[in-house]
Amino acid sequence: KQEVTQIPAALSVPEGENLVLNCSFTDSAIYNLQWFRQDPGKGLTSLLLIQSSQREQTSGRLNASLDKSSGRSTLYIAASQPGDSATYLCAGVGGSEKLVFGKGTKLTVNP
Amino acid sequence: NAGVTQTPKFQVLKTGQSMTLQCAQDMNHNSMYWYRQDPGMGLRLIYYSASEGTTDKGEVPNGYNVSRLNKREFSLRLESAAPSQTSVYFCASSEAGGQGQPQHFGDGTRLSIL
Numbered sequence: 367k368q369e370v371t372q373i374p375a376a377l378s379v380p381e382g383e384n385l386v387l388n389c390s391f392t393d394s395a396i397y398n399l400q401w402f403r404q405d406p407g408k409g410l411t412s413l414l415l416i417q418s419s420q421r422e423q424t425s426g427r428l429n430a431s432l433d434k435s436s437g438r439s440t441l442y443i444a445a446s447q448p449g450d451s452a453t454y455l456c457a458g459v460g461g462s463e464k465l466v467f468g469k470g471t472k473l474t475v476n477p
Numbered sequence: 478n479a480g481v482t483q484t485p486k487f488q489v490l491k492t493g494q495s496m497t498l499q500c501a502q503d504m505n506h507n508s509m510y511w512y513r514q515d516p517g518m519g520l521r522l523i524y525y526s527a528s529e530g531t532t533d534k535g536e537v538p539n540g541y542n543v544s545r546l547n548k549r550e551f552s553l554r555l556e557s558a559a560p561s562q563t564s565v566y567f568c569a570s571s572e573a574g575g576q577g578q579p580q581h582f583g584d585g586t587r588l589s590i591l
Contacts, residue, residue, distance in 0.1 A: 409582035468519060
């Protein structure tokens with residue numbers, strides 16, 4: 367059974383800092399991994415999706431990587447801004463073809 | 478730019494009451510999903526529908542039923558609400574099930590059972 371873990375649960379950084387959010391998964395037979403952003407009281411917004419055949423995806427200041435052999439994915443945010451403050455969730459799709467979510471990392475970027 | 482629309486946004490029920498949560502998507506997606514989000518538990522899949530006319534159980538289906546009314550609409554019904562079903566419910570859709578397709582989420586229904 368796929369399990370997804372995100373550490374730390376919360377992270378606070380000053381504006382302008384580059385940062386990395388971590389996601390680990392137990393089943394290396396993963397089809398893809400998706401990173402989401404969730405603002406308070408809102409739904410999830412898809413940020414990046416990495417297929418199992420890919421190693422990374424980039425969108426603007428965001429870069430997500432996938433290492434199936436180590437069971438890890440990272441989300442790199444460059445030059446963080448207060449508007450990046452949100453909870454970031456990763457989710458993996460394995461053999462069941464269903465998304466399994468981590469519990470998220472709550473990011474606060476301080477002006 | 479509607480995407481995935483959920484109604485209602487908020488609801489308070491008494492234990493034992495029934496209710497249907499509505500979800501509609503305008504992206505012509507084949508697959509639709511219902512999740513619940515609870516503090517400390519993350520998002521958990523309740524039911525999903527890989528295509529019109531099919532539904533299947535997820536991780537936490539007990540106490541719920543679903544109907545895939547047509548390609549656009551996927552409803553979630555609580556027949557006899559219990560306090561343990563107090564949660565935020567999210568509907569999502571994707572072009573095809575699971576592999577390779579991003580899921581798009583609605584803004585959620587916040588449900589309290591007294």
